[in-house]
Amino acid sequence: MYMRNVNMVSMNTKLKYAIIIIVLIVILMPVAAIMTNITGYDSSDVKNLEKVQEYKLSDKDVKANGIDIRRDKIRVYLAKQKKVKKIKIEDYVVGVVSGEMPAGFSDEALKAQAVAARTYAIAHMKVDQNINNGIQGADVTDTTKNQVYIGKTQRLKLWPKADRYKLWNKIVHAVNATKGQVLTYRNNLVMNPQYFAMSSGRTESAKAVFGSNVPYLKSVKSSGESKLDNYKTVKLFTKSNLSTIIDTKYPKADVRESQISQDIHILKRSSAGGVLKIKLRKETIKGTDFRFMLGLRSTNFTITYAGNEVKIKCIGSGHGVGMSQWGANIMAKEGKNYEEILKHYYTGVEIKKLVNDD
Incomplete structure (x- = not known):
């Protein structure tokens, strides 16, 4: 009976937490x-x-x-x-x-x-x-x-x-x-x-992201978001997986798994930090295209390599304009x-x- 009561209490506690989680999600x-x-x-x-x-x-x-x-x-x-x-x-x-x-x-x-x-x-x-x-x-x-x-x-x-x-x-x-x-x-x-959802500390201009000079869509400071949950997000890839994704989307790039850290180069960033151009060995693409290819939260990202792992860290979420x-x-x-x-x-x-x- 004692064990049964303990189990019931445990189940009730779990149920309460489950209900709270569901409410928060909704x-x-x-x-x-x-x-x-x-x-x-x-x-x-x-x-x-x-x-x-x-x-x-x-x-x-x-x-x-x-x-x-x-x-x-x-x-x-x-x-x-x-x-x-x-x-x-x-x-x-x-x-x-x-x-x-x-x-x-x-x-x-x-x-x-x-x-x-x-x-x-x-x-x-x-x-x-x-x-x-x-x-x-x-x-x-x-x-x-x-x-x-x-x-x-x-x-x-x-x-x-x-x-x-x-x-x-x-x-x-x-x-x-x-x-x-x-x-x-x-x-x-x-x-x-x-x-958009969340900036990286500064919004992007329409000119930088969309190529259109819209006078009311300038880059401005946006403070306080670095303290928010999900301000920083990380996506992990193996070198093999990342090179396969890139070569499937951009076969002319010819990115090599064994040399991937040398084949990928960020060429240009906006004043707000978003990647505008990135070189994939033999092909150069927009930062937005790289972002969507990999399902990244924003174009404000950095890439690091460790062993067989590739880590892409983003800050902010959205196009930033x-x-x-x-x-x-x-x-x-x-x-x-x-x-x-x-x-x-x-x-x-x-x-x-x-x-x-x-």
Whole structure:
């Protein structure tokens, strides 16, 4: 009987820990999302940077009290349902914030995310004829191709029952507090409000990463993130495995397993530390391409060799351009409001309010 009681206590303790772990995983699920979804040059990260041209606001667009958008619903392609749904802009922004940023973040960080998400949505609504995704005429998709959108019903199911409405209402409050607000630059709607998970201490410029000189996407300091969990990540490879991966992707490189430490050279870094060019013996590629080939968190990495092992250490997470989400949360905790956060990460922007005369 004694042993049975001990076993029951042990099982109960394990069960309690298991429940706690499950709750934490569910609450912080968007954390994993922003560590992976918004990370670089793929369909999610660039946010159609190369396709969206600047939209100059006309006299008809700019009213005395804001920017006229003509319609109050955005056409969203729901990938799983394979259909387009018209969603009110503010409802869409709530769903994007819930999908792109952890609800546990500070209110001012959530507000900053709301403005960035709304700006991105309006940019696509304004010039959707230039960036049509080719999916039933939608302005955006609900996936990482554009911005992750999670509707209320689905989002609530993903959160613990005891906290779900509190968390949802927190996001709704952040969106309502910034209702209709978007970013502008010199009276032009900001078309590329890039954001990413975590910086390496300084954000990257659009010029360095994407090759496009976007005036509001300059490199700026982003402090405090080095103390965060997952700021540093390490991936280990054997020399054989790494050389095979490289030669499969870039056969002309002809990287040699026995000489791999001599065959791989970082040629150029940005001012923020991201690798811009890396030489793979007979072929030179972009740091972003090397990153995606190996599934690295960022382009700010170092490579070391020990015996048969190759260690690649990264700092930060994401492409590094625009607003750092974790950096925004740190600024919020330091007492900065959402406008200060946005104006820090997006150089020279102003915040204007949308109006709809229809």
